[in-house]
Amino acid sequence: MGQNAVNAIEVEGLVKTFGRLRAVDGVDLSVPTGSVYGLLGPNGAGKTTTARMLATLTKPDAGTARIYGHDVVQEADTVRGLVSMTGQFASVDEDITGMENLILVSRLLGFGWRDARERAQELLDAFGLEDAADRQVKTFSGGMRRRLDIAASIVITPEILFLDEPTTGLDPRSRNEVWDIVRALVASGTTVLLTTQYLDEADQLAERIAVIDHGKVIAEGTPSQLKASIGAGTLTVRLRDPEQRPHARHVLEQALGVSVEMGSDPASLLARVGDTGNVANAFSDLSQSGVELTEFALGQPSLDEVFLTLTGRPAEQDEQPADQSGTEEAA
């Protein structure tokens, strides 16, 4: 496409305030062409606002954003020809049918009536919606709605697709369908900017992730870099007798070589584990020292934990030493 030399998305110092709230507070991003880039963060972190500014739906208060070198404010119309937006709340018309939705979008993009109908039918088939073609969208399941929404976004395959929390509220099966669709899109050359609250989703799909909190990028890197920075996972231990907690905590810290936190449940202990090899030792040490357990579980790091670590809350201060293979802190 001859645009490979330029980054698909280039954002510098982007700011958006709503009243006194700085929803987006100086975001910098560089998204290379042909990849899935994840914006990861909790509700209200500024992900959606960032995506909306990039899709020309909201004007930035400061900073610049370019799509293939085109400014989203000065050249909004050019940008609209390059991007498609799939919103957090389905951007399809509930009152009309699936077929009519796709004809509508096709027509608006310049297809004649007959070509629009053909394209709509082709997309309904491609997304497994042919049986629902003539039903009003309000009768669709969440997964069908999302598929229709994405279909509407690729009537003309965009250079960049913004997917705003595409799987929030979907069941696992529908979520997997959406993931497969995203993979197929990327394989066909589309660049995808994905916003999500789920580390798991960013991990599955994104080649790079920017973690956003309070409108700022607090970390950026590949999924493995991010995970390495917070350890392999969290060990949750629950004791039969809460009285034993100080003792058990000491034993665990010795065995794991990391600090162990008291959970809010008086019988629980939590530790972020860097090296899973120590976990087995920790278990046997606890048993030998006479601590009775009701739970001993090693889980993947959750987004909460990524956040706790990255935002540097007191609980995580004496975490892993900083020599973990480099998460690049955002500038």
Place this chain on the structure above:
Amino acid sequence: MSTVSPATDLPRINGRLRSALSARSRPPRANAVSASVTFGWRAVLKLKHVPEQLFDVTMFPLMFVLMFTYLFGGALEGSPRDYLQFLAPGILVQSIVMITIYTGTVLNNDLRKGVFDRFRSMPVWRPSFLVGAMLGDLLRYTIAASVVLGVALILGFRPAGGVLGVIGGTLLVMLFAFSVSWIWTMLSMFMRTQESLMFASFLVMFPLTFVSNIFVRPETMPSWLESFVDINPISWLTTATRGLMSGDPNAGDIGMVLIASVALVAVFGPLTMFFYNRKE
């Protein structure tokens, strides 16, 4: 957990998806007319799928004609049938101008939905969304006009202006209604709820339609009221429509209506676009 995929239809879908994606045909952009017509088509589809919307444009006009003809007819003109000759063009004006309010409420509701974001993120002539909504309204006006005129004819309305006079009068009313609808379109850009917009619209429309010459001849009113009625554009429209339908069109009356229509669009059109372009 995520590594285990529940069974899906995807192997089948994936093949078709790839071919659907490879179809990278890119037609030339839709022009302004074609985009507006497409949005008009959407409005018609909504009427098809949510026919309840038609209650407003059928039941109210029907009620108005029947109610006022028989309520006031005997008292004002001696008989309902005689009064109807005077009332019919006016009640047409009232019915159509009243339903312009729905333009605003429908739009206000539309603007809050996710699909509006999709339209705004597409490379489409921006006003086409509004123009299309108004094209859809023309269909509502036509339906309402047919109901009013149909019932009036059945009850004994015999316009001397004939078919042409009636059509001419109706077109004038629709043109004015289209112009008035820009007021509600503008308000719909910043009113927070449909209810508040509805309330504001009725607050304007009730006095304008009732304190006019639609129901009663202004000569019978106190002079201060009469002078308001005389400068009320709804009165101009009613007079011009009566003229057209009774076969006695008055260029001056029609001209006043045309000027008022142009003025409404000239003021509220740009204001609407100003607020529309700033919507986020």
